[in-house]
Amino acid sequence: MDISAIAALAPVIPVLTIERAADAVPLARALLKGGLPVLEVTLRTATAMAALEAIAKEVPEAVVGAGTVLEAAQVEQIQRLGAKFAVSPGCTPALVTATRAAGLPFLPGVQTVSEAMVLAEQGYRVLKFFPADAAGGVAWLKAVGAPLAGLRFCPTGGIGADTTQAYLSLANVACVGGSWVAPRAAVDARDWSQIERLAAAASIYKRS
Ligand code: 3PG
Numbered sequence: 001m002d003i004s005a006i007a008a009l010a011p012v013i014p015v016l017t018i019e020r021a022a023d024a025v026p027l028a029r030a031l032l033k034g035g036l037p038v039l040e041v042t043l044r045t046a047t048a049m050a051a052l053e054a055i056a057k058e059v060p061e062a063v064v065g066a067g068t069v070l071e072a073a074q075v076e077q078i079q080r081l082g083a084k085f086a087v088s089p090g091c092t093p094a095l096v097t098a099t100r101a102a103g104l105p106f107l108p109g110v111q112t113v114s115e116a117m118v119l120a121e122q123g124y125r126v127l128k129f130f131p132a133d134a135a136g137g138v139a140w141l142k143a144v145g146a147p148l149a150g151l152r153f154c155p156t157g158g159i160g161a162d163t164t165q166a167y168l169s170l171a172n173v174a175c176v177g178g179s180w181v182a183p184r185a186a187v188d189a190r191d192w193s194q195i196e197r198l199a200a201a202a203s204i205y206k207r208s
Pocket of ligand 1: 042177
């Protein structure tokens, strides 16, 4: 599966920053049960790699990837642990080289038209728009729709239940990413049924 096919699986990709490795599997199961099969585990905690591996092994129906991938050296490791894709808040030539060498689908981040053009030159058609809300949100995506007609975006950063539909109604939005479907307080309380309900609500957004 390439990034376009992965993005087509669900309107929302939960962005998960997992502090306790034991939360990984029940969290992934709750999100999957709610209807969100694509999961991004950010590499920002000491347990991130273990969480990624646990989800890949124990919840094989999920399509789990690694987020906050900043260094080429992480690519081989996440792939070995079972990641199906990599996400970065930005992009570097080294990350392009490493993900291509590994054959790992990659969602690189952009914040400007020029960054998007550089990645389009290299063959990328689906890009993360980050930090979406702070960088112009729906208005930015609308404005680039015509000039960057061949590109689609996965906006992430500052998106919530209240703004998701506005993003997903745009023709150049493939899906959105966000942490609101797995709030820290609910994870800390191991309230998996609340997370399943949030995922169910997020899974029925309509895309254009
Ligand atoms: C992130 O990398 O933190 C994601 O963009 C999630 O952002 P959010 O917490 O604002 O949804």
